[in-house]
Amino acid sequence: MRLKHLLSLLILSLLLIGCGGKAESDLTRVNLPMGYVANVQFSPFYLAAERGYFTEAGFDVNFDYRWETDGISLLAADTIPFAIASGDQVIQARSQGLPVVAVAAWYQRFPVAIVSLETLPLDSPTDLAGLRIGIPETFGASYIGLRALLTEAGLTEADIDLRVIGYTQLAALTSGSVDAVVVYTNNAPAILEQEGIAYNILYVADYANMVSAVLVTSDMQIERDPEQVRAFVGAFLHGLADVLADPDAAFEISHRYIEGLAENAAAQRAVLEASIALWEAPEPGRLNADLWAEAQQVMFEAGLIQQTVPVETLFTNDFLP
Amino acid sequence: MSEQHHHHTGTGRRWHALPIYLLTLLLVLLLWELGVQFVADTPRRFLFPTPQAVIARAGQLLRDGTLLRHTRVTLLEMGLGLLLGTSTALLLGYTVAHSEFLAHLLQPVIVTSQAVPIVALAPLLTVWFGPGLISKIFVCALIVFFPILVNIVAGLTTIDPRLHDLFRLLEASRRQELFHLEIPAALPAFLTGLRVGGTLAGMGAVVGEFVASSEGLGYLVKQGQNLYDLPLMFVAILTLTFITLTVYGLLGLVERTVLAWRQRDDTASQT
Numbered sequence: 001m002r003l004k005h006l007l008s009l010l011i012l013s014l015l016l017i018g019c020g021g022k023a024e025s026d027l028t029r030v031n032l033p034m035g036y037v038a039n040v041q042f043s044p045f046y047l048a049a050e051r052g053y054f055t056e057a058g059f060d061v062n063f064d065y066r067w068e069t070d071g072i073s074l075l076a077a078d079t080i081p082f083a084i085a086s087g088d089q090v091i092q093a094r095s096q097g098l099p100v101v102a103v104a105a106w107y108q109r110f111p112v113a114i115v116s117l118e119t120l121p122l123d124s125p126t127d128l129a130g131l132r133i134g135i136p137e138t139f140g141a142s143y144i145g146l147r148a149l150l151t152e153a154g155l156t157e158a159d160i161d162l163r164v165i166g167y168t169q170l171a172a173l174t175s176g177s178v179d180a181v182v183v184y185t186n187n188a189p190a191i192l193e194q195e196g197i198a199y200n201i202l203y204v205a206d207y208a209n210m211v212s213a214v215l216v217t218s219d220m221q222i223e224r225d226p227e228q229v230r231a232f233v234g235a236f237l238h239g240l241a242d243v244l245a246d247p248d249a250a251f252e253i254s255h256r257y258i259e260g261l262a263e264n265a266a267a268q269r270a271v272l273e274a275s276i277a278l279w280e281a282p283e284p285g286r287l288n289a290d291l292w293a294e295a296q297q298v299m300f301e302a303g304l305i306q307q308t309v310p311v312e313t314l315f316t317n318d319f320l321p
Numbered sequence: 322m323s324e325q326h327h328h329h330t331g332t333g334r335r336w337h338a339l340p341i342y343l344l345t346l347l348l349v350l351l352l353w354e355l356g357v358q359f360v361a362d363t364p365r366r367f368l369f370p371t372p373q374a375v376i377a378r379a380g381q382l383l384r385d386g387t388l389l390r391h392t393r394v395t396l397l398e399m400g401l402g403l404l405l406g407t408s409t410a411l412l413l414g415y416t417v418a419h420s421e422f423l424a425h426l427l428q429p430v431i432v433t434s435q436a437v438p439i440v441a442l443a444p445l446l447t448v449w450f451g452p453g454l455i456s457k458i459f460v461c462a463l464i465v466f467f468p469i470l471v472n473i474v475a476g477l478t479t480i481d482p483r484l485h486d487l488f489r490l491l492e493a494s495r496r497q498e499l500f501h502l503e504i505p506a507a508l509p510a511f512l513t514g515l516r517v518g519g520t521l522a523g524m525g526a527v528v529g530e531f532v533a534s535s536e537g538l539g540y541l542v543k544q545g546q547n548l549y550d551l552p553l554m555f556v557a558i559l560t561l562t563f564i565t566l567t568v569y570g571l572l573g574l575v576e577r578t579v580l581a582w583r584q585r586d587d588t589a590s591q592t
Contacts, residue, residue: 069549072549077365078363098549138544139544163452164535175448177451
């Protein structure tokens with residue numbers, strides 16, 4: 001008799017689980033390439049997930065911390081619907097014929113800067129002449145940012161001693177193996193301050209603001225299901241707006257997604273504050289044609305792309321709420 | 322006689338293998354082309370370049386000297402890394418094989434050095450030794466060192482103790498024992514280790530170049546990936562594969578030649 005009861009309970013539970021699962025299965029599973037490791041910079045996405053904005057929009061999002069180039073390739077191959085990438089990657093991909101397109105701006109201010117130690121003044125781009133400058137790679141936002149500053153100063157790469165140092169900028173700077181390094185403004189200055197190291201900084205955006213991190217989709221996805229694109233953009237922007245309105249809550253929620261955040265809370269909180277300053281805009285999400293044009297021109301002059309494409313093919317504001 | 326017969330058969334087998342290698346290569350190219358044709362009308366074509374595109378890119382990179390320049394850099398890193406790794410392995414191997422005390426002292430350090438994943442260590446080496454040639458040589462040396470060391474120690478410690486006794490009985494000097502007993506005895510194992518190490522040297526150079534570089538084949542792979550230039554990536558990867566196969570083949574040839582010469586020498590001294 002007891003066994004019968006147990007069996008009935010088991011069947012009932014399975015049925016209930018089955019019913020619950022049905023609602024879940026209505027959601028579109030999205031693997032979202034983030035382009036970097038789990039970080040407070042992704043708090044708009046964490047918040048959108050945690051507060052159910054993605055679920056309301058019909059998505060079950062999995063954060064995939066792979067390289068942004070892989071994300072763009074998978075988008076072009078139509079195996080995923082969305083990715084986060086910097087605008088230069090969209091330009092690079094589009095110039096190679098990959099059908100990807102930016103649908104929402106995330107960073108509104110180009111987040112790259114040149115940093116030197118206190119003893120070496122950096123007041124304007126012309127100060128870069130003759131310096132040993134360390135850079136992570138000879139592509140991507142760091143390189144484009146440096147090229148834009150050099151152009152601004154009427155300099156070329158031949159006027160500096162450019163050294164590719166990987167992501168070891170602060171070690172290279174403090175050890176004196178280079179005079180200045182190219183960094184992300186929301187990360188390196190916060191760490192330097194934390195370490196009590198005085199520095200000088202030259203922001204690329206003060207001289208040439210270019211397109212930065214964006215939400216990207218593919219031409220195929222837009223053609224197949226434009227409403228889905230609109231819904232995803234809406235959920236992301238809702239998360240972004242919430243972070244801008246309540247950074248404390250964003251930081252709190254980020255703990256659930258980032259291992260070791262509590263142990264580095266002070267520095268990471270500074271990273272979040274610095275990032276928020278780069279996200280704020282009168283119209284969050286809106287992509288600006290001038291920034292795309294400038295970035296594309298810098299990349300073309302740097303030889304990173306062999307041909308330019310019409311700026312309107314790089315992005316669209318059609319899916320903003 | 323039986324040894325010579327075996328050797329002859331081995332060489333013959335190698336010659337017969339050549340057309341089979343070429344056939345395999347042709348088959349791979351055919352499958353590649355078929356695969357690309359299969360996805361030609363789908364967006365997946367963005368993930369696979371055609372063989373023609375790769376061949377055309379290789380031609381262009383050869384003509385403008387780019388491929389040669391980057392290949393030279395990687396070969397230099399591989400060569401110096403192999404040299405450093407091999408000489409360290411020889412020195413430590415000899416020490417470990419001869420002193421029980423030093424063997425106990427060094428073994429944990431040596432084993433730990435291999436337990437550390439080199440890929441994870443490479444960024445640190447870049448910080449310590451700078452992003453230039455030195456850090457790449459160290460990554461290379463760390464990767465090639467262990468298989469060579471293990472083989473040297475095995476070669477030296479498996480010498481029949483009676484032979485050592487014989488040398489002592491004949492009042493042979495330390496030097497004579499080294500040159501007439503130990504080196505010839507450990508040579509086969511050392512050369513096998515060198516062949517494995519040489520093959521790993523390419524991987525070491527690429528790992529170093531992946532962390533920070535502005536030249537080399539690993540740099541070309543990374544550059545191709547970031548510029549969505551798949552043919553460039555493929556050319557660099559195929560060149561690296563070719564280099565590794567060549568190094569493996571050459572060191573194998575050295576191994577066979579030296580061992581055949583040693584055998585002839587042995588036979589001559591016996592008669």
